[in-house]
Amino acid sequence: MDTDLDRIAALAAARRDEFEVLCYTIDLLEDELPDAALDALIDQIAAPIIAAIDCTRCANCCRSLDVYLTPEDAARLGEALALPPAEVEARHIDRAAAARMGEWGRLRAHPCPFLDGTLCSLYPHRPETCRTYPALTPDFRWTLDDTLDGAGRCPIIYHVLDALVIAIEALERSHPPESPV
Numbered sequence: 722m723d724t725d726l727d728r729i730a731a732l733a734a735a736r737r738d739e740f741e742v743l744c745y746t747i748d749l750l751e752d753e754l755p756d757a758a759l760d761a762l763i764d765q766i767a768a769p770i771i772a773a774i775d776c777t778r779c780a781n782c783c784r785s786l787d788v789y790l791t792p793e794d795a796a797r798l799g800e801a802l803a804l805p806p807a808e809v810e811a812r813h814i815d816r817a818a819a820a821r822m823g824e825w826g827r828l829r830a831h832p833c834p835f836l837d838g839t840l841c842s843l844y845p846h847r848p849e850t851c852r853t854y855p856a857l858t859p860d861f862r863w864t865l866d867d868t869l870d871g872a873g874r875c876p877i878i879y880h881v882l883d884a885l886v887i888a889i890e891a892l893e894r895s896h897p898p899e900s901p902v
């Protein structure tokens with residue numbers, strides 16, 4: 722499975738229109754593929770892709786994404802860094818930028834300051850968003866814009882969308898639109 726980040730970025734850019742049509746089609750298929758069924762399909766498609774991709778050799782999300790934090794995340798960071806909460810906030814957390822996005826806090830720096838090569842230096846204490854990324858389910862249908870934006874950055878997302886194109890085409894063939902009478 723291709724995990725070369727330059728190639729994934731180029732492929733995702735070249736297929737952007739195709740993936741946008743996919744998202745539009747998924748919106749239209751709400752009756753044939755309700756949210757729970759769509760999430761189940763995504764989990765089925767994603768499982769072998771996630772198993773085949775070694776995130777410890779990639780870390781592109783850690784280099785490129787905003788990491789939003791909760792107070793609980795900040796407390797865990799303090800534990801890992803052996804710093805009091807005020808010091809963690811002063812050094813690492815941008816509350817103002819996060820507030821503009823309706824969030825509690827955000828790590829200040831890109832790449833993430835806790836990234837060591839391609840590994841997380843405080844993995845057991847990492848924030849919740851790091852644990853769930855790329856967060857394909859639940860609610861795949863309602864987070865499609867974020868997923869689409871991640872296709873050029875995350876090989877898992879790219880390959881899930883690639884496989885989903887084929888799965889949705891098969892579904893459309895099995896549910897052809899009714900002909901006008």
Ligand code: SF4
Nearest residue numbers: 783833835836841851
């Ligand atoms: S805290 Fe760890 S997992 Fe989260 S972005 Fe930083 S390096 Fe990556």
Ligand code: SF4
Nearest residue numbers: 776779780781782875
């Ligand atoms: S979640 Fe995606 S971008 Fe992050 S390390 Fe894994 S493959 Fe790379």
